[in-house]
Amino acid sequence: MMIELTKEEDELCTLLDECTKHIKETEGLEVECRIAGGWVRDKILRISSHDIDVALSNMMGVTFATFFVDYCTNVKGLEVGRVARIESNPEQSKHLETARTTVLGRELDFVNLRSEEYAQNSRIPTRITFGTPLQDAMRRDITINALFYNVHTRAIEDHTGMGLDDMKNRIIRTPLSPMETFTDDPLRVLRAIRFASRYGFELSPPVRNAARNRDIQKALATKVSKERIGVEVEKMMQACDPLRAVTRIQELQLYSTVFQVSEQVAKTLSGPPAPSWRACGTAAILYTLCRHDPPPNLPRLHPALASFDKERRAALARLYLACALTPYQGITCKDVKKKKIHPASEMVLREGLKLGVQNHYLDGIPALFDACGFVSPRVTELAQGESPGDRREIGLFLHNPIVHKPPVITWELSLLFSLVQDLLADWSPETDVLDDIKASERIAQYNRLVTKIEELGLAALLDGKPLLDGNDLTGALAAKPGPWVRIAMNRVLEWRLSHPEGTKEECLEWVKGEHAAGNIVINAPGKRAQDQDTEQTEAAKKTKR
Numbered sequence: 001m002m003i004e005l006t007k008e009e010d011e012l013c014t015l016l017d018e019c020t021k022h023i024k025e026t027e028g029l030e031v032e033c034r035i036a037g038g039w040v041r042d043k044i045l046r047i048s049s050h051d052i053d054v055a056l057s058n059m060m061g062v063t064f065a066t067f068f069v070d071y072c073t074n075v076k077g078l079e080v081g082r083v084a085r086i087e088s089n090p091e092q093s094k095h096l097e098t099a100r101t102t103v104l105g106r107e108l109d110f111v112n113l114r115s116e117e118y119a120q121n122s123r124i125p126t127r128i129t130f131g132t133p134l135q136d137a138m139r140r141d142i143t144i145n146a147l148f149y150n151v152h153t154r155a156i157e158d159h160t161g162m163g164l165d166d167m168k169n170r171i172i173r174t175p176l177s178p179m180e181t182f183t184d185d186p187l188r189v190l191r192a193i194r195f196a197s198r199y200g201f202e203l204s205p206p207v208r209n210a211a212r213n214r215d216i217q218k219a220l221a222t223k224v225s226k227e228r229i230g231v232e233v234e235k236m237m238q239a240c241d242p243l244r245a246v247t248r249i250q251e252l253q254l255y256s257t258v259f260q261v262s263e264q265v266a267k268t269l270s271g272p273p274a275p276s277w278r279a280c281g282t283a284a285i286l287y288t289l290c291r292h293d294p295p296p297n298l299p300r301l302h303p304a305l306a307s308f309d310k311e312r313r314a315a316l317a318r319l320y321l322a323c324a325l326t327p328y329q330g331i332t333c334k335d336v337k338k339k340k341i342h343p344a345s346e347m348v349l350r351e352g353l354k355l356g357v358q359n360h361y362l363d364g365i366p367a368l369f370d371a372c373g374f375v376s377p378r379v380t381e382l383a384q385g386e387s388p389g390d391r392r393e394i395g396l397f398l399h400n401p402i403v404h405k406p407p408v409i410t411w412e413l414s415l416l417f418s419l420v421q422d423l424l425a426d427w428s429p430e431t432d433v434l435d436d437i438k439a440s441e442r443i444a445q446y447n448r449l450v451t452k453i454e455e456l457g458l459a460a461l462l463d464g465k466p467l468l469d470g471n472d473l474t475g476a477l478a479a480k481p482g483p484w485v486r487i488a489m490n491r492v493l494e495w496r497l498s499h500p501e502g503t504k505e506e507c508l509e510w511v512k513g514e515h516a517a518g519n520i521v522i523n524a525p526g527k528r529a530q531d532q533d534t535e536q537t538e539a540a541k542k543t544k545r
Contacts, residue, residue, distance in 0.1 A: 001156045001164060003043040003149070008104050013151040015078075015103065016054065019071045020152070023064075031064060032057040034113075034133065034148040040156060041144050044167055045199065053109045055148065058130060061110035065099035068110075072103055114139065134159040138175045141188040142166075142195060146175050170201045178210030186220035190232040190258070197236060197245035211252045221257045229258060230353035233321070234361075238313070242320035246283045249324075250276045259325060260352045261333065261344065268334035269344060273327040277429040282323035284432060285423045289416070289443075290316070297436045299443050302450040304459075305416040314359050315413055322365045322417060325349075329369050329421070345369060364408050371414035372421045374402045379418070383449040391456045394449075395497035398458055411453075411462065419446045457500070467496050467507050476508050477515055482523040491520060 005013065016033040023029050034055045042049035056064050065083045072078040081102035086109075099110040113136040131139075137146040137159040143166045148157040158164045160175040172192050174181035182188050189211045196203050203211070210216055220229075236245035249258055255276035261269075288294065289301045290308065300306070308316045322345075331344040343366045355361040382394050398404055404411040422442055426435040453459055470485045473492075488511065495510055496502060514520045 001044070002154075003040075003156065005043075008106060012052070012104055012106060012108075013154065015072060015076065016068070016151045019068050022071050022075065023067050027067075029059065031059045033064075033151045034157065035151065036136075036148055037140070037145045040147040040149045041167070043149070044147075044156070044164075050106065051109075052106055053111065055133075055136060056110060056112045057133075058112075060112055061097060061099035065101050065108075065110045068103075069101055078103065133157060137163075139184070140175060141181065141185070141191050143173050143175055144195070144201075166201075170199070171204050172196045172201045172207060173204045174207060178204075178207045179213065179216070182210050182213075182216045183219065185224075186216055187224045187228050187232065189216060189220055189252075189254070190229065190236075193245055193248045193252070193254075194232055194236050194239065196248065197241045198239040200241065200244070203248070208252060211254065217254060217257045220254075221260065226352060226354045230355045233258065233324075233353055234317070234355060234359075237317040237320045237324075242317070243280075243283045243287045246320070246324050247280050250280050255279065255327075258352075259328075259348050261347045262351055264336055265333050265347050265351065268336065270332045271330075273331060273344070274329070276327055278326045278424060279324045281424050281427045281429060282326045282420050283320055285420045285427060285434065286319060286323055286416075288434070289420065297440075298434070299440055299447065301416075301419075301443060302447045304450050304454070305412055305419070305446070315410075318359055318361060318364050319368070319413065319417060319420075321361060322368045323420065325365060326421070326424070329372075343369065360408050367402075367405070367409040368413065368417045371402055371409060372418045374400065375414050375418035376422055379415075379445050379449055383445045383452065390452060391458070391500065392494060392497040394452060394456065395458050395461065396494065398453065398462055399493060404462055406463070411459075415446060415450065419443065461496075466492070467502070467504055468492050468511070472504075472508065473511065476511055477520075477522065479522045484521060484523050488520050 013035075020031050020033060023031060034057075036053045036055040039049045039052050054064075062083065062085055069080050069083055072080045084100040086098040086100060097111075101108055101110075113131045113133060133148055137148070140146040143160050143163040146158075146160050147163045148159070149155075150157055156164070162173060162175070165171075166173050172195060174188070174192070192203060192207055192211070195201065236242055239245070249255055256273075259279075260266075288298070290306045294300050325345040325348060328344040328348060332341050333344045333347050334340070335342055335347070346362065346366045349355045349362050349365060357363050378397060382390075382397060398411050403409075403414045419442065423434060423439050426438040426442070427433070428435075466489070468489070470481060470489070473479075473485055473488050474481055491514065492507060492511065495507055499506070511520060515522075
């Protein structure tokens, strides 16, 4: 099989080929270069790929990279990057030293072909030697990742004899028996699921059976670092079909292995996690709501909630991971070290997946669950009918940090995730189908609320500049800053929501009047801000009455 190269890729292959000839002429050393793995797979699938891994025969990566940079610079007159040495790191599955450089604007990694031997109770190789292309291919995770592109012959090499057929038949299979491949490195179970969901391939029956094996699952839970598991899960959520990944994890009985807390923390859980099918259910509902072609039996979700452009793709990954953690919703646990109570979902992220605040997983996902409890009970009331107080009530609802506190959480994400959780009650795990009538009614309520938000201009108000700031308040009332400012700012927000055409000057006059009437009180000595807040709220209510 031939593949079509870009101009830069063709030039790069020519450089690699010419460099090996130059090394033979000047050093008397023979070496072959093959581009390995993902780049070959993606070229066959006609997917753009920027990661180029060059596998070398009979030479270490750093040695060849040094020759290559010297050849490109001094013989070809090209600008190339310096050689970076990446040390081996068995805990992160980097068993060989790698060299990296940049040529023709492309980043290249160089590593030698390898043959590995493993101890029975470890996934770290006990012996790594130079290997043949066949030996190297057979030690890779799946057949579609074991293909090579020979830069000298310009041909694809399928040393397992299965990779090209599996590409054609859209099958995920291992070069060796799945039990042997997964025993060598149990993380390969998750990699198989990730690539199956990424490309829409099916796992072969032997792969499925091995993934369900208790010994393999135990090895995945105990021998693989949580960081590596977290990396795979994050890549699943960021791929084009996270639903398929979550579904496969549940089908293969891997849920408690992947989404887990330590035994010590598990003893402090306030209750048992809900069945894992709830993770699949919420992910399926999210997928249905955000489809470009929603089912004809359901109303189309408002674009403000359903549309995810490139800038919001990270938020969609966060939503899918939150769906995956739905069985932990409402459950708390105790941080044994700090003696604090945390949402169980937070501890799964922190301990089980080692995912921090990047992409706002650690802070954003617990916030989504908090938002559900606040949003869901109020949607019906806020969405129905029209009244003069809608602008104020909906505006205050949106300004609540439980609903909208970017970049951790936005009102669109809060409403969407709340709707997903609401619809879970109308979803059947047996048929994977929503109750059309009930689901349509609930979707329509959320749509009406979003339409109201837009018609009242509240979305723009959320992220706009406040009408007054703290300096304006302290200046108008000739007072020092203090807890009273936050309370007064909330009152200013209420005024602005009730007076959409009001000016800054009018608002300042209103503030002075409220202060004179005793409804805005400067810090009272000896009183807590919370007590003062309560008093001012009650005073404001009396004034309105």
